[in-house]
Amino acid sequence: MSEQSLRVAPSFAPSTPTEELVLSKMVRVLGHEKAAALLEETMASIGLAQLNNIQEMLSVANALIKAGGFPSVIGRSLKVYAILRGASE
Amino acid sequence: VLNLEYNYKSCIQNSEKVSWRISDVLPENATLDYSKKFLPEALSGDRALSFLSPSERLALNQIRGNSYLYLFRFVEEYIIAMVIQHIDAEVFGDEDILRALLRFAEEETKHQQLFAKFGELFTHSFGVPVGVAGNPEEVAGFIMQKSSMAVLVMTLHIELFTQHHYTASVRDNEAEGLDPLFKSMLKYHWLEESQHARIDALELDRLANDSTAAMRLKAVDEYIEILHAFDGLLLGQVQLDIESLRAKTGRVLNSDEREKFIKAQHRSYRYVFLVLGLTNPTFAKYLAAFCPESAPKVSATIANFS
Numbered sequence: 001m002s003e004q005s006l007r008v009a010p011s012f013a014p015s016t017p018t019e020e021l022v023l024s025k026m027v028r029v030l031g032h033e034k035a036a037a038l039l040e041e042t043m044a045s046i047g048l049a050q051l052n053n054i055q056e057m058l059s060v061a062n063a064l065i066k067a068g069g070f071p072s073v074i075g076r077s078l079k080v081y082a083i084l085r086g087a088s089e
Numbered sequence: 090v091l092n093l094e095y096n097y098k099s100c101i102q103n104s105e106k107v108s109w110r111i112s113d114v115l116p117e118n119a120t121l122d123y124s125k126k127f128l129p130e131a132l133s134g135d136r137a138l139s140f141l142s143p144s145e146r147l148a149l150n151q152i153r154g155n156s157y158l159y160l161f162r163f164v165e166e167y168i169i170a171m172v173i174q175h176i177d178a179e180v181f182g183d184e185d186i187l188r189a190l191l192r193f194a195e196e197e198t199k200h201q202q203l204f205a206k207f208g209e210l211f212t213h214s215f216g217v218p219v220g221v222a223g224n225p226e227e228v229a230g231f232i233m234q235k236s237s238m239a240v241l242v243m244t245l246h247i248e249l250f251t252q253h254h255y256t257a258s259v260r261d262n263e264a265e266g267l268d269p270l271f272k273s274m275l276k277y278h279w280l281e282e283s284q285h286a287r288i289d290a291l292e293l294d295r296l297a298n299d300s301t302a303a304m305r306l307k308a309v310d311e312y313i314e315i316l317h318a319f320d321g322l323l324l325g326q327v328q329l330d331i332e333s334l335r336a337k338t339g340r341v342l343n344s345d346e347r348e349k350f351i352k353a354q355h356r357s358y359r360y361v362f363l364v365l366g367l368t369n370p371t372f373a374k375y376l377a378a379f380c381p382e383s384a385p386k387v388s389a390t391i392a393n394f395s
Contacts, residue, residue, distance in 0.1 A: 077179070
């Protein structure tokens with residue numbers, strides 16, 4: 001995750017219910033701009049153009065966990081959320 | 090899916106109204122009256138054992154009272170683990186949901202402490218060692234291997250039969266002269282479990298909304314597997330109760346009496362912990378909405394345990 005991407009106001013807007021859910025948790029901690037930038041960059045880093053399901057949410061969660069800091073706390077919560085709904089490693 | 094008429098906010102409000110402290114329910118100088126029964130006949134099944142004397146039946150009733158609360162302490166081990174998972178999933182999410190779940194976890198932990206404190210009081214005052222099923226962590230681990238919806242269905246089953254036990258057999262029961270301290274513990278436990286059952290249903294509804302019919306059917310199968318594992322635990326508890334009764338009264342059962350005792354008491358434990366959950370009208374309504382295809386499996390399970 002580059003510092004630059006977190007500072008720039010993103011054009012990213014959620015396009016699926018899963019993206020909305022993930023973004024809403026991130027916004028609570030990081031604010032809208034940083035959250036949107038982080039989610040967009042995280043999705044790009046794992047080759048996802050869109051978050052369509054719980055399994056993809058788990059992939060984003062794992063990427064956030066690897067990022068460390070507050071994103072990793074969000075990632076852990078998203079990971080449990082996804083696993084409770086049937087996602088598997 | 091479940092079409093519920095309450096929400097997390099109302100659960101928090103109700104929980105705040107009925108909240109209590111362990112010292113209010115079981116103060117340091119609390120005593121048990123061993124001239125009285127702890128459990129009503131409906132939950133102890135001792136009347137069927139006509140070969141026991143009245144004093145032996147009373148001792149068995151008190152042994153059953155101890156195991157009754159211990160089994161709650163036992164299952165609350167996994168319920169706490171389950172709620173903590175749901176709390177983790179809700180971090181940075183909806184604050185009402187998070188608060189309701191946090192209260193749920195705190196209250197279940199408090200119940201465990203209450204029942205542990207009762208266990209100490211009983212152990213010191215009953216006069217002989219009393220056997221209780223071991224390894225709650227192992228059972229918690231077995232249950233937590235199942236899908237989250239199966240675990241929630243099992244928890245809902247437990248919370249709803251707990252309410253039924255108190256309201257149907259204890260609350261207005263003056264005829265059986267139950268020990269007031271024991272009766273009071275059941276009352277305070279029931280007060281908070283009422284909200285827990287609602288939170289279980291709300292959480293199950295959220296998971297069900299994100300699931301497929303196949304996932305819900307699998308959850309029912311796993312729930313039935315948990316019931317069968319629990320049944321094995323109950324049979325083990327019956328064997329321990331025989332030894333506790335012998336230690337307390339000196340009564341040694343002959344092989345015929347032992348066979349009748351195991352059959353009658355296993356049937357009673359099954360009725361109290363399995364059948365009363367499966368047949369609870371609210372539980373049946375929720376399960377039918379959750380998975381309409383589950384009806385034949387549930388009927389067969391009830392028949393098996395009856």
